Amino acid sequence: MAANSRLTIAVHILTWLALAHRRGTELLTSDEVAASVNTNPVIIRRSLGDLRRAGLVTVRHGAGAGWSLARVPEEIVLLDVYDAVEGEPLFGMHHTEPNLECPVGKGIRPVLGDVYGKAELALRAELGRTSIADVLRETLQVS
Amino acid sequence: MAANSRLTIAVHILTWLALAHRRGTELLTSDEVAASVNTNPVIIRRSLGDLRRAGLVTVRHGAGAGWSLARVPEEIVLLDVYDAVEGEPLFGMHHTEPNLECPVGKGIRPVLGDVYGKAELALRAELGRTSIADVLRETLQVS
DNA sequence: CCTGCTGTAACAGCCTCTATTACAGTCGAA
């Protein structure tokens, strides 16, 4: 499957907001963010909507509208972003119910669910170790 | 994105082969496996093809054909299966190249690649801790 | 040679993701 880029887009947005804030720009519009990410402003607004529902950004409406971080970048970790934009579990179960007369078909799903849950926890723990401030710092070092 | 069920299907197949072998049945056809997974035999053959290319199962052609495990179930871990059937990385990068004149657009991709790599390593380590023998044992306990 | 099964192509249906257009809603500023 072709992996989606939601997490990448969202982290990019937040990193850009963090840099703008540090430079003294309090608010950015979706058009301004879209210019950095190089995609359509609606894509950005949809992602920002997810981030707003998760409490990571705040929006100001009307004239002079725009977006800003709801917390300092040190207190936003990539796990927060992951939860904000990714809904589905990593691994899917059978599309059709397995044959319950077969001992494997009958019992395998909870076993797999357990293993998949542990694997996701390991992934989440790793995503919790990096903050937007970390990403911003390393990004500026690279360039 | 709706997660695919490739890993689930492949683990189901291998667990079923392990149980059949323990019961004295050396070879299973794709039709027999499909009856347990409850899907089309071609789906099973496609998955078995991935597993064969990864060296996890062996196939016998001609009359009396069928499949069997290439190693004992204790020596096949879910990470082997994951590598056999999943190709794409977990998180995708930008579809279009970000704006390189923006400092974030210019430097964020290697930073994200590094974080994503670490997260995948954590996931893989966890998948390496469970074998087909573990799955079979727990599956039979459940039922 | 026959037969049963593999290996794979081709296709359809469904769904997701990205991208884009359009437009109503919102609210500060003039």
Add this chain to the structure above:
DNA sequence: TTCGACTGTAATAGAGGCTGTTACAGCAGG
């Protein structure tokens, strides 16, 4: 109060992946 800029979201389109299905050539034991 009106204007204008921007948000929020619906609708739509194209591309591509996954599952499921049919079809058929290839293989090899009996």
